[in-house]
Amino acid sequence: MPNHWQKSTSSTQDGGNSVEVIANSDGMIEIRESETPGETIVTTPKKFALWIEGVKRGEFDHFAA
Numbered sequence: 001m002p003n004h005w006q007k008s009t010s011s012t013q014d015g016g017n018s019v020e021v022i023a024n025s026d027g028m029i030e031i032r033e034s035e036t037p038g039e040t041i042v043t044t045p046k047k048f049a050l051w052i053e054g055v056k057r058g059e060f061d062h063f064a065a
Contacts, residue, residue: 007034021048 004022011018011034018034029048032040043051054060 005032 005020006022007018007020020032020034020037022030023045024030024042027045028042029045030040030042031048
């Protein structure tokens with residue numbers, strides 16, 4: 001896993017503001033917005049993987065419309 005904050009290459013379309021993800025030293029997944037880097041959400045790799053599967057299935061598409 002990368003040891004730096006990672007964002008989608010699509011993020012540049014929003015002027016650099018983006019959602020970023022990293023695996024911390026405990027193996028947990030941290031999620032933040034680049035605009036507010038001091039505020040993070042922490043979750044397990046399993047929960048994050050399940051969420052990604054939902055994204056791939058289009059379950060959250062209505063939030064991006």
